[in-house]
Amino acid sequence: AQKITQTQPGMFVQEKEAVTLDCTYDTSDPSYGLFWYKQPSSGEMIFLIYQGSYDQQNATEGRYSLNFQKARKSANLVISASQLGDSAMYFCAMRESRGNQFYFGTGTSLTVIP
Amino acid sequence: DAMVIQNPRYQVTQFGKPVTLSCSQTLNHNVMYWYQQKSSQAPKLLFHYYDKDFNNEADTPDNFQSRRPNTSFCFLDIRSPGLGDAAMYLCATSPSGVNNEQFFGPGTRLTVL
Numbered sequence: 001a002q003k004i005t006q007t008q009p010g011m012f013v014q015e016k017e018a019v020t021l022d023c024t025y026d027t028s029d030p031s032y033g034l035f036w037y038k039q040p041s042s043g044e045m046i047f048l049i050y051q052g053s054y055d056q057q058n059a060t061e062g063r064y065s066l067n068f069q070k071a072r073k074s075a076n077l078v079i080s081a082s083q084l085g086d087s088a089m090y091f092c093a094m095r096e097s098r099g100n101q102f103y104f105g106t107g108t109s110l111t112v113i114p
Numbered sequence: 115d116a117m118v119i120q121n122p123r124y125q126v127t128q129f130g131k132p133v134t135l136s137c138s139q140t141l142n143h144n145v146m147y148w149y150q151q152k153s154s155q156a157p158k159l160l161f162h163y164y165d166k167d168f169n170n171e172a173d174t175p176d177n178f179q180s181r182r183p184n185t186s187f188c189f190l191d192i193r194s195p196g197l198g199d200a201a202m203y204l205c206a207t208s209p210s211g212v213n214n215e216q217f218f219g220p221g222t223r224l225t226v227l
Binding site for chain 1 (some may be wrong): 145147154155156157159162164169170202204208210212213214215217218220221223227
């Protein structure tokens with residue numbers, strides 16, 4: 001089974017609007033971390049936000065927030081007030097307590113429309 | 115600034131000609147990773163080191179080898195590059211621990227002629 005599933009290959013959002021990028025995960029490890037990365041066309045991978053499995057509150061970092069629903073095993077990224085510079089590929093990833101691998105989803109390509 | 119550095123940024127090699135990509139870090143992280151990423155796809159983990167312990171992914175071709183001579187440096191050797199090995203190669207580092215993110219280098223774009 002896939003550890004990380006991103007079901008939206010591509011998304012469009014109007015500038016200044018909010019957008020939600022979906023991510024579901026699968027693990028039997030009670031301790032894990034969930035991460036979102038942004039990859040612009042330049043190719044660099046930029047860390048955006050982290051959510052721990054034991055965190056009670058949803059993570060927030062500026063315009064980024066993570067809608068963490070543990071029972072549903074989902075960790076959706078919410079970008080508020082979209083900007084043209086948000087156009088990029090977005091990857092959801094998970095790290096379990098056993099091992100050091102990061103499991104990546106297939107990514108969502110976000111396009112912000114002026 | 116502490117960072118992950120990859121050299122070269124662009125590498126052109128000929129079919130079958132060995133090539134080495136390098137990665138260095140100033141973050142003193144104990145885990146280093148090599149990924150292969152093809153266009154519009156997720157990064158694919160090739161292998162990673164936890165300190166000196168080498169961890170090879172089951173589906174990494176034998177054509178790919180790696181060396182980590184010390185904490186700061188890690189090398190990716192492609193012994194006989196094929197056309198299918200043309201890709202972006204990303205190096206990343208992380209401290210161990212489930213709450214630590216990866217720090218990525220800028221990548222090396224490999225072209226095989």
